Amino acid sequence: MARVREAFITGIGQSQIGIGLPRDPLLLTVDAVREALADAGLTKEQIDGVATYPGRVTQVPGFSPVGAEDLIDALHLNTRWHLGGGELTSQLGAVAAAADAVRTGQARHVLCFRTVYEAGAMKFPGQKPYVPRGDARVEGPSQWFAPFGALSAVCWVAQYAMRHVVKYGLTREQLAWISLTGRANALKNPRALWHGKPLTLEEYLAGKMIASPLCIFDCDRYSDASTVLIVSAEDALDEVSSIPVRIAASAGCTYRHSWDQVEWMASYPTGRELWKRTDYRPEDVDTVQLYDGFSFLALTWLEALGFCEVGEGGRFIEGGRRIALDGELPLNTFGGQLGAGRLHGFGFAHEAVVQLRGQGGERQIPGDPRVAVATSGGGPLATALLLARD
Amino acid sequence: MGDASAKRPLPHLDDHNRAFWTGGAEGRLYILRCRSCGAFIHPPRPVCGECLSDAVEPEAVAGTGVVDTFTVNHQPWHPALPPPYVIARVALDGVPGVYLTTNIVGCGVDEVAIGDRVRVTFLPCEDVHLPVFEKVRD
Numbered sequence: 144m145a146r147v148r149e150a151f152i153t154g155i156g157q158s159q160i161g162i163g164l165p166r167d168p169l170l171l172t173v174d175a176v177r178e179a180l181a182d183a184g185l186t187k188e189q190i191d192g193v194a195t196y197p198g199r200v201t202q203v204p205g206f207s208p209v210g211a212e213d214l215i216d217a218l219h220l221n222t223r224w225h226l227g228g229g230e231l232t233s234q235l236g237a238v239a240a241a242a243d244a245v246r247t248g249q250a251r252h253v254l255c256f257r258t259v260y261e262a263g264a265m266k267f268p269g270q271k272p273y274v275p276r277g278d279a280r281v282e283g284p285s286q287w288f289a290p291f292g293a294l295s296a297v298c299w300v301a302q303y304a305m306r307h308v309v310k311y312g313l314t315r316e317q318l319a320w321i322s323l324t325g326r327a328n329a330l331k332n333p334r335a336l337w338h339g340k341p342l343t344l345e346e347y348l349a350g351k352m353i354a355s356p357l358c359i360f361d362c363d364r365y366s367d368a369s370t371v372l373i374v375s376a377e378d379a380l381d382e383v384s385s386i387p388v389r390i391a392a393s394a395g396c397t398y399r400h401s402w403d404q405v406e407w408m409a410s411y412p413t414g415r416e417l418w419k420r421t422d423y424r425p426e427d428v429d430t431v432q433l434y435d436g437f438s439f440l441a442l443t444w445l446e447a448l449g450f451c452e453v454g455e456g457g458r459f460i461e462g463g464r465r466i467a468l469d470g471e472l473p474l475n476t477f478g479g480q481l482g483a484g485r486l487h488g489f490g491f492a493h494e495a496v497v498q499l500r501g502q503g504g505e506r507q508i509p510g511d512p513r514v515a516v517a518t519s520g521g522g523p524l525a526t527a528l529l530l531a532r533d
Numbered sequence: 534m535g536d537a538s539a540k541r542p543l544p545h546l547d548d549h550n551r552a553f554w555t556g557g558a559e560g561r562l563y564i565l566r567c568r569s570c571g572a573f574i575h576p577p578r579p580v581c582g583e584c585l586s587d588a589v590e591p592e593a594v595a596g597t598g599v600v601d602t603f604t605v606n607h608q609p610w611h612p613a614l615p616p617p618y619v620i621a622r623v624a625l626d627g628v629p630g631v632y633l634t635t636n637i638v639g640c641g642v643d644e645v646a647i648g649d650r651v652r653v654t655f656l657p658c659e660d661v662h663l664p665v666f667e668k669v670r671d
């Protein structure tokens with residue numbers, strides 16, 4: 144009878160983060176792999192699984208230039224299990240799947256990665272973000288948005304944010320604190336894209352409007368980077384030299400995978416589902432690393448995870464004290480994607496591990512943090528991980 | 534910023550979406566409906582998501598509705614769509630559970646609010662008639 148094991152994050156690594164980096168995206172990935180292996184005290188020969196989201200994508204330049212099989216082949220990895228696909232409950236769905244693989248004995252150490260090169264890809268002629276031009280007709284889900292000029296996810300997220308403005312009285316002065324907190328924390332993260340570039344409330348309020356009520360500072364920026372997380376089985380921990388962090392629970396939900404047919408975003412059912420799978424409660428959480436590709440998504444995660452009531456997110460973050468590094472619920476302590484760059488989901492789990500190990504340096508939260516939540520997505524797709532050093 | 538010669542991105546027509554995208558030629562907004570249980574189906578697919586029947590066919594709907602939510606888009610994404618313009622999600626009267634992403638036209642971008650009553654009007658582009666909405670003045 145096979146035994147179900149616990150799953151742990153045992154190694155973390157990250158490349159430099161930049162815009163238009165000259166380094167090949169495979170080499171950025173390898174930079175993060177080297178750091179994660181050294182962090183865990185493992186060699187590449189011990190890696191027997193690989194997981195990534197969304198796998199190699201060629202249609203959108205730089206969105207995902209390195210697939211699971213690219214990395215397996217390039218590094219001569221001998222794997223027993225791998226996954227690289229976009230039909231998951233968002234980016235961290237790959238980490239949740241890796242956890243299941245080690246729990247069921249299909250692998251002992253799974254290397255999970257997310258590599259983004261959207262800024263770098265724009266250096267090349269014709270490599271612009273995908274916008275239909277000329278005579279090309281639009282197929283698939285985009286046909287319901289593109290003819291009306293809803294050509295970016297911001298056009299969809301903004302509409303949910305607008306509903307919060309009208310229904311619950313969310314103000315720009317409140318929403319600003321997602322971005323301001325991320326940018327303040329980025330000042331203490333040397334790797335962050337916006338390190339050394341503070342942002343004030345006045346600058347935020349004067350920011351160029353993109354899709355009301357979201358301005359330029361509510362949107363992350365295309366970046367080049369790779370983030371790696373190694374997920375290991377409980378019975379393989381004796382091979383590891385780092386402080387392991389347990390994946391105590393995970394959840395991933397969707398209502399309908401159609402951006403404009405849902406009443407609420409997927410973050411809401413996902414947050415509720417997470418707490419059904421653990422004895423931990425929201426009040427046990429020491430820090431939250433919440434997806435902020437758009438600021439409003441992080442606000443919905445605070446509501447979805449039960450840190451405040453639905454509709455109360457604006458008042459919860461107002462003034463920024465509560466979610467500051469030394470507040471009662473420190474948020475996006477590495478800067479989030481608004482401060483550190485568009486790492487696309489994996490940065491949140493990476494930082495949760497940093498904080499739970501007490502390795503945050505200048506940005507380390509006080510006390511003895513034991514429990515963290517990391518999320519990705521929030522629109523039609525959402526994933527939440529509950530991570531614990533217990 | 535806008536380019537008068539540019540045209541909007543247009544949908545590729547197929548057997549499932551053709552009624553929706555071309556009904557405007559006869560002034561009608563068609564939504565697929567299940568003949569078995571009466572549920573509406575959107576985006577169009579050849580099966581009812583409620584009862585799994587494949588007896589689905591387009592039905593002309595009233596074409597009126599309410600602005601469920603919206604945004605004023607200020608970013609130039611496409612030469613045929615100079616900003617600012619309103620992107621809205623409209624809940625259609627008599628078509629429960631279906632929303633359309635669309636534009637609100639015929640008024641200033643600062644004149645749109647959640648809850649506004651709107652009516653469909655069609656924007657002809659080649660063989661496609663894009664359903665956009667204008668406010669109902671009373």
Ligand SMILES: [Zn+2]
Nearest residue numbers: 567570581584
């Ligand atoms: Zn039916």
